[in-house]
Amino acid sequence: MAGNASTLTSDAVRTTPLHKGALLTIVLVSYFMILLDNSVIFTALPSLQADLQLTGTELAWVQNAYTLVFGGFLLLGARAGEILGRKPVFIFGLIVFSVASLLIALSPAGWWIITARAIQGIGAAIVAPSALSLITATFEGRERSRAVAWYSATAGIGASLGLVVGGAMASWFSWRAGFFINVPIGLAMLLLAPRFLPGTPALPGRFDLVGAITSTLGVGALVFAILNAAESGWTNPPTVIGFAVAVVVLIAFIVTEARATQPIMPLRLFASRTRTGAYLTRLLYLGAMIGFFFFTSQYLQEALGFTPIQAGVAFLPMTLVNFAVAMAIPQLTARFGNTLPLITGVALTLGGMFWLSRITTTSDYVTAVALPMLLIGAGQGLAFAPMTTFGIAGATASDAGAASGVVNTFHQIGSSLGLGILVAVAGAAAAGTTGGAAAITAEAVGALTGASIFLGISLLIVLILIAPGDLAAQRRTAADGDSATHSLAFRPSPGIR
Missing domain, CATH: 1.10.287 (Helix Hairpins)
Incomplete structure (x- = not known):
């Protein structure tokens, strides 16, 4: 009887319907929190510095501590999801991230907030790869394309909306409010996750x-x-x-x-030129985008005289276009495949970035900033989903966590590497300026020009590594389909010998 009860329980678990909509909502909202906190800090930095009396170095480490730990622990977080099960690891990451957000909002001093940001980076490094691997393992075919499109839209929107939220909270309430927001959201996701996230088997082995x-x-x-x-x-x-x-x-x-x-990052993932191209493209693309957000936000406030909330709202046209285009991606990829949207997206982002790099101290917001942002937003909406799809293309279920970990690792390393290089470029471009609006404009022009170069190289990588492999795969699929049709058309009937 005990054995029969066990079997019935197991069967009941297996036949419980999977609420894919709830699962996707939990994953995307949790991922959105991570991306929000990666950019909410930009428009809030001046008020944060004044409140906690931070030096310039301490202020830099408020962002750097998060980035450093996030990038360093991503592969470990991805592998932990495979070894221990994605559901419990995802929930643990949410707990760490939410508690760290509360600690940041309560920070009384610089050392406290820097430490809390590092802890938050650990939580983000656990949640981010688990989020993508849960999508990869749960959805297939067109459902996966739509889910990845939503995931990619979240990646683009979270970064730009964070600037709006950070500016609004800093202007209306306090910089702390931008981090307090995560606490109720995190609690809600923690209540829903145990019920709706599917249990995934832990991989045996060391x-x-x-x-x-x-x-x-x-x-x-x-x-x-x-x-x-x-x-x-x-x-x-x-x-x-x-x-x-x-x-x-x-x-x-x-x-x-x-x-x-049982490697933490199977090197076989790089045997595919398509996946390798996707990783490199993501690294360069994110390097360009983090520079865009960092320097454009400063330019709007310090050169054009925008308040923090005005600077945040200034990114809204880009966010809206990004979202609209990203939502059309499943239809576009179903009709044209992933290569054409990716090429078009990177090219549009490159055009918008180069246009934006022509700003001056007297530029008009609409023609010099908003219109280029529309191109960047459209390009981002087109590019993110195909980049993600190619990054996990062909990965087996057992490699899903590792593939998603590599995608997120190159995402984060691209942001860190890109910002470091572009800050150095900006400093060289502003050498000899007298300071003030002229200096920040020179820095922005230099950084945005460097970002345009990043995007140019990423476009070449797409054309050289990703496009040929994807077209060859499409030709093989078409040939297999033609062969099957030919075989069926000329198959003799059972009565013919």
Whole structure:
């Protein structure tokens, strides 16, 4: 009887309907929180600095601590989801992120908020790869295309809407309100997640501890070196040491992964030129976009005289276009495939970015900023979903977590690397200026020009690595279909010999 009861319970679990809409809502809202906090800080930095009496270095580390830990722990978070099960890991990440958000909102001093931002980065590194792998494992075919489109729209909208929320909260209430928002949202998701998220089997085997340590230390050292270079210079001893440590440890990581029976990042993911191209494209594209948000926000406030909330609202036209285009992606990809929207999206973003890089201290917002933003928003809406799709294309169910972890890792490393390089470029471009509006404009022009170069290179990568492989796959699919049709058309009837 006990055995029969166990069987009945197991059957009941297996036949319980999966609420895919609820699952997608939980995943996207949780992912949105992460992206919101990655950008909400930009328009709130001046009031945060004044409230906590932070130095320039401390202020930089409010953002850098989050970025450093987020980038360093992404692969570990992805692998933990596979080994321990995506559902419990996702829930644990939500708990860490929500508690850290509360600690940030209650910060009494600089050391507190920097520490809390680092803890928040750990939560984000756990939630982000689990979110994408839950989508990959749950949805198939057209459903997966629509789910990935929503995921990608969330990635684009969360970044730009964070500027609006940060500016509004700082202007109307306090910079702390932007982080308090996450607490009730996180609690709601924690109440829903145990009920609606599907349980995924934990993979048997040993945890790749050496791979986890070397990947975390290597990526963390690389991100630290990039961020420190932007702050203290590329020849600064900690910067040089950081790069040296990153190179040595990442080489050790690659050697470890090549020999591991269950690697944290299977090197076979890079055997596909399509996936490799998607990872590199994402790295460069995100490097350009983080520079766009960082410097355009400063330009609007310090050169054109916008308040924090006005600067945030100034990004709304881009956000609305981004959302509208992203929602049309499933229909576009069903008709044209993923390659054409990706090429068009990167090209539109490049055109908008180069146009925006022509700003001056007396530029008109509508013609010099808003109209280029419309192109950037449309391009982002077209590009994100195909980039994500190509990044996980062909990955098996067992590699879903690893593939999503690599996608998010290149996303975060692209942001860190891009911002570090563009800050250095901006500093060189502003050398010799007298300060004020002229200096911030020169910095923005230099950074946005550099971002345009990033996008130009990413467009070449799409054309060289992704497009040929995708077209070849389409031709193979068409040939297989023609062969099957031919075989059926000429198959003799059972009575003919």
